[in-house]
Amino acid sequence: MAWTLSTSLDDFRARAGGFLAAHPAENTVLLSVADRLATDGPAAYGEQPPRFGWWRPGADGPVAGAYLQTPPYHPRLGLMPAVAAAALAGAFVEAGAFETGAFEAGAFEAGASGAGAGRALDGVSGGKAAVRAFAAAWCAATGRRSAVRVDELLHRLVELVPPSPAPPGLARTARAAERELLTGWFEDFGAEVAVDFHTSPDAVDRRIADGTLHVWEDGGRPVALAGRSPVVAGMSRIGPVFTPPGLRGRGYAGAVTAAASAYALAEGAAEVLLYTDLANPTSNSVYRRLGYRPVEDCLAVTFHD
Template sequence: MEWTLSYDLDEFMAAAGGFLHDDPARNTVALTVTGDMRAEGPQVRKDVLFGWWPAGGHVEGAFLWTPSYPPLLSAMPERAARNLADVLAERAAALPGASGSQAATEAFADEWKRRTGAASRVTMHQRLYRLGELEVPDPLPAGTARTANRDERPLMLEWATAFWTEVDEHGPVNTAMMDARLETGRIALWEAGGQPVAMAWWSPVVAGMSRVSAVYTPPEHRRRGYGAAVTTKATRSAMEEGATDVVLFTDLANPTSNAVYHRLGYRPVEDRMVLAFT
């Protein structure tokens, strides 16, 4: 086995941290998850299995797997992805899917299907964007930006659940992570007419990178520019905290959001995929 597996965050970061930090934009999810675990404690992600490849020498690939979620794969050689599928097939009878860089995810899925007989389907084609120069909407829609407060937790959970459902996320909303964002003032709201109409989160800065996520506007408030406005607020806040790389993911099946983020100054980095196994 060329993979080293561990449940120890410190061991994982000691071995693979340099690999992840070499490209913080592409490794945004792994860095955000591990950063949250270090800052907030293991309750934000429980029983995470980490891995790096090869077992010794220069690391060329990494993954992390939280139960009920698909394993998250970094970019890696295809043989590493296939080897990982073999390793996990010996440990788990089933996986919900896989996600990450396109080539690695496809190679992993091919070997997983060969080993287990499972079928797979693509649940999302994603695009990773990185901010070039922020282009603030002009004019901004009616309303103002502000930070969500603790009393709004029920609404934030309602919106996060709706967002997770729309994007077909595996597993429930990570309420521990949501609470961490809320407690640290990293949930932006756009308010119009005296009520919140859109939401966006951003992550703490790790290796100069912060990721905007959970951008959500309830259906009754859409097509008014609120999503772009609240994304602008979250982006600015991340930059004010010191982020030099501000990134986000989009669903390529949603041309509206891709166009909005492009107008805000976000530029494509790479395409990814999310697969479900059945």
């Protein structure tokens, strides 16, 4: 059983692309991030080069696990068995990937010890079982401890049920003239959530330009936003969803989420997905009423001394 670690997006998509597309829900983040890197280049999320990996249970077997990272954000684990997640922690230690800040492409077997290596890694996220297995192996190898940053739940849209009655107003795509307002909302959203989220003005500009950022307008002004990822492998993911604190409780978030979901369906998405924080019962109930149902428990953890 071996992981191949690489900094080549082309290699990652060539080797793991079929596996990612075969499981679009569990690999939603990897699919959308890889698609953006292919479109906007390796600096789409930051100056450091992205990192990738794929796992095969045997030397000649099919890919059965994958991860990626766009520093400074934490590694994101895609679908993989627990044994692969533990092996990935060992591969990181053996490669010195998070001690030196880089690694060479190659295959690494699980089971490396190297206590103290790679201590710069301070978090990981993904499916709950995989994250727990990775964290246990990582902490055993490095002497660090882990703490839960956020419990998430991945949802799939089964049948869209728009709010009825809808709040006053209408949904529309965001406009370039709203860049400053929406950039502020992205920053506010990023400050509220406990997960990695790209808040730069460039992210807002890109979403406005490609028509994947939607607002709910009431009385001639935007009152809430919902983004969606471009359709990749038949999948689109909703997020972020944000309403300024003073405008909450009026149904805007549900309405703009329903609208963004409808846009994704119209663009050909067979799978429309979103994540919720399990600590927020309000948002979880809103999305359930819209027709979203649970798919997978997810987890983000941090590492500390």
